[in-house]
Structures are given as C-alpha cells and as structure tokens.
Amino acid sequence: xxxxxxxxxxxxxxxxxxxxxxxxxxxxxxxxxxxxxxxxxxxxxxxxxxxxxxxxxxxxxxxxxxxxxxxxxxxxxxxxxxxxxxxxxxxxxxxxxxxxxxxxxxxxxxxxxxx
Amino acid sequence: xxxxxxxxxxxxxxxxxxxxxxxxxxxxxxxxxxxxxxxxxxxxxxxxxxxxxxxxxxxxxxxxxxxxxxxxxxxxxxxxxxxxxxxxxxxxxxxxxxxxxxxxxxxxxx
Numbered sequence: 001x002x003x004x005x006x007x008x009x010x011x012x013x014x015x016x017x018x019x020x021x022x023x024x025x026x027x028x029x030x031x032x033x034x035x036x037x038x039x040x041x042x043x044x045x046x047x048x049x050x051x052x053x054x055x056x057x058x059x060x061x062x063x064x065x066x067x068x069x070x071x072x073x074x075x076x077x078x079x080x081x082x083x084x085x086x087x088x089x090x091x092x093x094x095x096x097x098x099x100x101x102x103x104x105x106x107x108x109x110x111x112x113x114x115x
Numbered sequence: 116x117x118x119x120x121x122x123x124x125x126x127x128x129x130x131x132x133x134x135x136x137x138x139x140x141x142x143x144x145x146x147x148x149x150x151x152x153x154x155x156x157x158x159x160x161x162x163x164x165x166x167x168x169x170x171x172x173x174x175x176x177x178x179x180x181x182x183x184x185x186x187x188x189x190x191x192x193x194x195x196x197x198x199x200x201x202x203x204x205x206x207x208x209x210x211x212x213x214x215x216x217x218x219x220x221x222x223x224x225x
Contacts (some may be wrong), residue, residue: 035213041217042217043159043213045214056210056212058212089160091159100208100209101166103149107158108158
C-alpha cells in the first residue's frame with residue numbers, strides 16, 4: 001500500500017540554524033500539506049501546496065518557513081532560522097485532490113528539537 | 116472560526132469494554148468529519164470518515180455517525196482490545212486543511 005514517507009525521523013539543531021524536512025508524498029497525489037504538533041498540543045495546519053504553489057497557509061507559516069517541490073517526488077519544508085518554539089513533530093500529508101471530502105494521508109513525522 | 120472539541124483523556128478501559136469518545140464541532144457549512152488514530156511511535160492514520168449528515172463511517176469495529184443536529188461525531192466501539200491503545204483525533208475539513216481536536220488517549224488493559 002502506498003504511503004507517505006518522511007526523513008529524518010528526528011532532527012536536532014541549534015537555535016538560529018536552518019533545517020530542511022523532507023517528505024515523499026504518495027505518487028499520484030496532487031495536494032501536499034505540512035502540519036505540526038507541539039508536544040501536548042493539537043495538530044495544527046501549516047500550509048497546503050498544489051501545482052508548485054502555496055494554496056493556503058496559516059498564521060504560523062511566516063517568512064521563516066518555505067516549502068518546495070524540488071523534483072517530481074520530494075516535498076520539503078524549510079525553516080530558515082529555527083527558534084526554540086519551533087520544536088515539534090512535523091507531519092507531511094498528501095491527498096489525491098484538494099476536495100474537503102478527500103482523505104489526507106500522513107507520514108510518520110519528523111521530530112524537530114531546537115536547542 | 117471552525118473548531119473541534121474532544122473529551123479529555125486519558126480513557127482507561129478493560130479489554131472487551133464499550134468505548135465512546137465524544138467529539139463535537141463548530142463549523143460554517145458542511146464539512147467532512149474524520150477520526151484519525153496515532154499508535155505509539157507512529158504517524159496519523161485515517162480510521163474512518165463521513166462526508167455528509169447522517170453518514171456513518173466504520174472501520175475495524177469502530178463507528179461514528181455525522182449528526183448535524185447535535186454537531187457531533189462520536190467514536191464508538193463495542194468491544195475494545197489492548198491493541199486499540201492509541202491517541203484518537205477527531206478532525207473536520209475546512210477548505211483544504213484539517214482542523215483537529217486535542218486528541219484523546221485510550222489505554223486498554225487486559
């Protein structure tokens with residue numbers, strides 16, 4: 001069964017450093033998403049991406065964040081200058097289309113720890 | 116804005132007990148509703164969904180019915196197993212994003 005994969009599973013970085021989290025969505029899916037879950041809190045939407053453009057983003061997704069689909073398979077989330085409060089589990093997801101009825105399939109997550 | 120409220124956990128049950136996890140939502144329009152499950156050390160997996168009022172989603176013995184009149188989508192299972200121990204998230208779709216509840220941890224002991 002096709003699945004979303006994410007690397008690395010755990011990333012430790014120093015405050016102020018840049019990090020890139022990587023995701024490989026399911027191959028025939030067209031919409032891609034990033035969510036995050038700060039320890040003990042809700043899963044929060046960050047951004048959705050379609051046709052090489054951001055289609056929607058949340059207030060959390062400020063200028064420190066960017067997303068890219070650098071090739072036909074990878075989807076990345078970059079945090080330019082990490083802060084302590086960026087420590088969280090980051091989930092990538094994909095769906096066939098962007099309909100509200102569509103199922104979003106999630107990857108296993110990358111745990112980001114900012115020291 | 117739209118939101119999801121779940122009952123607080125943890126919920127602790129004995130094997131074969133009946134499970135209910137309450138979920139209510141606030142939404143404009145008619146969102147689709149989802150239950151996701153997160154097993155220890157894993158990502159979010161879709162458990163079931165319902166896309167319109169009175170729809171019942173079901174999977175692996177779990178059920179939930181989309182109740183528009185009470186704005187609810189409660190998760191039920193008639194007889195839980197130890198392997199059902201996990202965190203359960205209720206969510207609704209708003210545009211192209213999911214809005215999640217806080218999650219309810221379920222612990223089932225033999």
